[in-house]
Amino acid sequence: MEDASIQSVPYPTIKRYPAYLQVLKELKVTGITTVSARDIAERLGLNQVQVRKDLGYSAIIGRPKVGYDIEQLTSALHQLLGWQDPKEAFLIGAGALGSALLGYRGFQEYGLDIVAAFDLDPSKHNTAIHGKRVFPMERVPELAKRMGVLIAVLTVPESAAQKCADLLIEAGIRGIWSFSPCKIEVPDNVVVQREELSSGLAVLSVRLSEMLKHENNGPKAPA
């Protein structure tokens, strides 16, 4: 079965891969060439069996007593993620968050190369932010087609999100990484990944509240 790859890798696993790559990168600069699943697990606070299972979705095999070859493993994970060669992307919405993302070099490592920014606000047009030029929104279709760009990072206010998305879709964009806290309607052949910054904050809030509550109740309560 050649196409066992139809979403055979579970999403929780995929979400952990970037962290694995991060660890591999760190180890590599120290000159180490192999790593054990346990080592990765400890550095990330995960279960070692989980790491082995996750790595098992790649073609590479680890050697007992030695571990995994860092070089091989890195490229295997890059391949599973489709990060072999960076994909060009547009950034839509050069506000505070958008500007920050334009200045973030790390995306290169994540297979993403933001090549241009777009904004509705004319005062931003033809300026450059972190070395990336800002174009008027209307030019998305033309430039997307010319450059063959398929991915957009959407950092516009909620109120503009759907309108911008519609324009992106018309321009042939197939993947939208959205930082706007709202649902975006797209046809079946377009993928939207919604980044929920607030989810992480919600978890932090709850964990912190619980910890503080226990400190107050703990001493009094039995056991």
Place this chain on the structure above:
Amino acid sequence: MEDASIQSVPYPTIKRYPAYLQVLKELKVTGITTVSARDIAERLGLNQVQVRKDLGYSAIIGRPKVGYDIEQLTSALHQLLGWQDPKEAFLIGAGALGSALLGYRGFQEYGLDIVAAFDLDPSKHNTAIHGKRVFPMERVPELAKRMGVLIAVLTVPESAAQKCADLLIEAGIRGIWSFSPCKIEVPDNVVVQREELSSGLAVLSVRLSEMLKHENNGPKAPA
């Protein structure tokens, strides 16, 4: 059992709460006062039973044929998240991402009020970014204690993350929302929530690759 609240709400549920609040806020401005689970579910692309189960962790009860009272539900969710009154927080690392977060008003809604920024770079000291003053890192302990700040948003480079975290812990910070892609060691009484921007991108990459692959294979492959 009064303390059934010891992490009785599953994390996946907690992560969805901010999205629910977002929907409730949108509905509220239109003047509507009640909402059904199905309506929420549709707006977010979720299953309606899941929404009901999630809301079931709160004390409020919905009325058949009517739904949930938006006002009540909002405050119940705020309470479950510990977002009743905004918590003051420090931002550590006034680089590109840090500056963006300083400019993001939305955190107020998420129970977070960033009151000051800190940076190692002296050239940034005593400047203001989006109206928030930037202090030298050394002043964290003094100001945290004076203001009773317990939460920090960490947006420093990987290389500085642990060092900054150590200083924060010494200053009495109990919750760290970290955007640095690395593990941070903290004592048991401190909570670290790691925000993995790359996870979302990983999922987008894979979903997009699969979609494009199917388009190429699809027409040829059987069924």
Place this chain on the structure above:
DNA sequence: TTATGTGAACTAATTCACAGCG
């Protein structure tokens, strides 16, 4: 009939336990 609420069934993910290899 249109909604909530919930036990039961199912599906997914994690962890355990152990076999196998160098």
Place this chain on the structure above:
DNA sequence: CGCTGTGAATTAGTTCACATAA
């Protein structure tokens, strides 16, 4: 032994199916 790899057991989360209330 120290490590990988994996079937089996467990736990967690989601969805189904249905009872109930206005």
